[in-house]
Amino acid sequence: MEKIEIYSSKKKSLVLLLGAIVFVALGFWLVIEAENFTGWRARNPMLTRGIGVASILFFGLGAFIALKRVIKSEIALIIAPEGLNVNPKKSLTDYIKWSEISGFDEISIQSTRIIIIGVKDSDYWLEKETNGFKRKLMQFNIKNYNSPFNISASGLTIASDELIATLIEYYEHYKNES
Structure with a gap:
């Protein structure tokens, strides 16, 4: 892959x-x-x-x-064998490793489908965030969805069904590596 x-x-x-x-x-x-x-x-x-x-x-x-x-389209998400990069604007090499992900969940807020990325240690990612505004958003996400990360395909070049299928496929393939 x-x-x-x-x-x-x-x-x-x-x-x-x-x-x-x-x-x-x-x-x-x-x-x-x-x-x-x-x-x-x-x-x-x-x-x-x-x-x-x-x-x-x-x-x-x-x-x-x-x-x-x-x-100019901006890169919004990188799915790689190393892991998942949900913030490539900040760093192209800062991945959530597949072994650190606990799974994916999907919610719908007023017909907008949002994918919740479950991570094993939410506090680690919260402490790692230096931007105060993003840290507050992560705290909100942890409080409401038990994860600091979520993705909506509404502004991306990929459909929500295709995105969740790709994420699950990569997760199943790489979760025991690294």
């Missing part, structure tokens, strides 16, 4: 880009036409402008990220 690199999906990023552009345009419209919206709940044009500015900033950032992904 050889190494598999899974990238972010350009098609899905393009859809996100188009949606973000629509919301940025709506934000500009709210800022420009704030005085004309006094008939709805927010009778104060400053509130309407604030909502518009927030929309421009938030969805503008989303548009920037989506455009970056449309131009």
Whole structure:
């Protein structure tokens, strides 16, 4: 079995880009036409402008990220004989070894399928994380799903069924090695 690199999906990023552009345009419209919206709940044009500015900033950032992904797909996951790399942007050589994985579980949150990667020592991975925000996310995942790692195929170039089948196949083949 050889190494598999899974990238972010350009098609899905393009859809996100188009949606973000629509919301940025709506934000500009709210800022420009704030005085004309006094008939709805927010009778104060400053509130309407604030909502518009927030929309421009938030969805503008989303548009920037989506455009970056449309131009150049980012590697999102590496499945290799050495193990599983769930954060290749941080390090291309930092694998969760197959022997450290206890199995996979699948949950669904509002029709989005998420694969939980069960690891034998969650605290080791939590201590290893240096980014404070990612550490908090890992703590949340451990508290709710008993694992610091999860994967959603929704933004990847692979279907969820194919991803879980590949992960299980590699796990079964390599779990007793290393």
